[in-house]
Every structure is written in structure tokens, then in C-alpha cells.
Amino acid sequence: TQLLEQSPQFLSIQEGENLTVYCNSSSVFSSLQWYRQEPGEGPVLLVTVVTGGEVKKLKRLTFQFGDARKDSSLHITAAQPGDTGLYLCAGAASGGSNYKLTFGKGTLLTVNP
Amino acid sequence: EAGVAQSPRYKIIEKRQSVAFWCNPISGHATLYWYQQILGQGPKLLIQFQNNGVVDDSQLPKDRFSAERLKGVDSTLKIQPAKLEDSAVYLCASKHSSGANVLTFGAGSRLTVL
Numbered sequence: 478t479q480l481l482e483q484s485p486q487f488l489s490i491q492e493g494e495n496l497t498v499y500c501n502s503s504s505v506f507s508s509l510q511w512y513r514q515e516p517g518e519g520p521v522l523l524v525t526v527v528t529g530g531e532v533k534k535l536k537r538l539t540f541q542f543g544d545a546r547k548d549s550s551l552h553i554t555a556a557q558p559g560d561t562g563l564y565l566c567a568g569a570a571s572g573g574s575n576y577k578l579t580f581g582k583g584t585l586l587t588v589n590p
Numbered sequence: 591e592a593g594v595a596q597s598p599r600y601k602i603i604e605k606r607q608s609v610a611f612w613c614n615p616i617s618g619h620a621t622l623y624w625y626q627q628i629l630g631q632g633p634k635l636l637i638q639f640q641n642n643g644v645v646d647d648s649q650l651p652k653d654r655f656s657a658e659r660l661k662g663v664d665s666t667l668k669i670q671p672a673k674l675e676d677s678a679v680y681l682c683a684s685k686h687s688s689g690a691n692v693l694t695f696g697a698g699s700r701l702t703v704l
Binding site: 481508525565567570579580581582583 | 594621634668
């Protein structure tokens with residue numbers, strides 16, 4: 478069973494601060510995705526990283542995939558209250574019709590105004 | 591494009607009762623997933639369908655959980671009899687067979703077992 482460990486589990490910060498969330502595994506993934514989930518809703522895809530060492534930016538969010546494709550990080554610059562939510566990383570082991578995701582436990586982020 | 595529809599949104603039952611959840615995926619999405627998300631945890635895959643066939647049900651507690659997708663479109667997940675530890679949000683997601691590996695999730699069905 479492939480496991481994804483996320484840290485920290487909880488994070489409460491003030492508006493304007495920076496933060497980094499980590500996602501680590503002992504397994505290699507063909508790709509890794511980050512989702513954001515708000516209360517009462519399903520997870521929504523933020524980004525997919527595929528290549529080891531890849532860095533992707535989405536406005537104030539920066540995502541990095543480790544060189545060995547076992548870990549990833551999400552960095553938020555100048556956090557805003559609208560960034561509040563549960564951030565989930567998910568690793569994929571295959572593609573096509575057999576594509577399935579293994580999720581971490583998530584990081585619950587609260588950004589206080 | 592309409593999203594993934596799930597119902598009911600909320601259900602409260604007593605232990606040993608039964609419950610069923612329904613999911614209608616995005617039109618044309620051949621792959622359908624049911625995930626269980628317990629409070630404070632990430633989603634855990636219960637079962638994956640490709641059209642009307644099961645691809646993976648290795649983590650489905652088959653003594654009490656069942657799921658079907660008879661016509662390869664909408665799907666039903668049933669729990670009978672329910673246990674306290676089944677309290678969770680049940681998420682349905684769908685994916686197109688080809689192209690980008692992007693899962694679209696429904697809003698989920700929250701189950702409380704008393």
C-alpha cells in the first residue's frame with residue numbers, strides 16, 4: 478500500500494504570511510496532484526506535477542515535485558482568508574482506465590484576517 | 591458542463607440500518623470512483639468502475655458494502671448493516687477514459703450512524 482504523509486496536519490496563520498505544506502512518501506508516483514477542499518464540497522484539483530524536479534506556479538501558489546518523484550511541497554505566498562481550506566496531496570501509480578489516486582490525510586489551513 | 595451529482599447530501603441512521611447513496615457522473619465519463627472520507631482524514635478509495643465493470647474493489651468491506659453501475663452511467667453505493675465507524679462523507683468522482691487524468695468530485699454524501 479502506498480502511503481502519503483502530509484505535514485503539518487493543522488496550520489493557522491495571519492493574512493499576509495507565507496507557508497509551506499509537505500507531502501512525503503516512500504513510494505514513487507507517476508504523477509502527483511494537489512487538491513483543495515472546502516467544507517461541504519468535494520476536492521477540487523489545483524495542479525498536477527509529473528516530472529521529477531518540476532515546479533509549477535499558480536498565482537501565489539508554488540508546487541514542487543521532488544527529483545525522485547516521492548515527495549512534493551506546496552508554498553503559498555502572502556496567504557489570504559480565501560486560501561482557507563483542506564489541502565490534499567494525491568499520488569497516482571498508473572494511468573488510463575486503471576488510473577487511481579492515493580490521498581494523504583490533508584493539511585487544514587486557516588488564514589485569519 | 592454539469593458536475594458530478596450525488597444524493598442524498600445528508601443521512602442520519604441508527605447502527606444496523608441500511609443506507610444507499612446515488613451518483614450521476616459527468617456525461618461521457620467512463621471511469622467512476624467511490625471514496626470514503628472520515629473526518630480528519632483524506633479520501634480512501636472504496637471501488638472503481640470502468641463503464642459497468644469493477645476495476646478495483648480491494649478496499650471495499652464486502653461484508654457490508656456493495657456498489658453497482660449496471661448501465662455504466664450512474665452508480666449506487668449501499669451499506670447494510672451500518673456500523674458506527676461508517677460515519678463519513680462518501681465522495682463520488684468521475685474521469686474521462688482518455689486525455690488528462692483529472693478526477694471531478696461530487697459534493698459528497700455525509701453519513702452519520704448513531
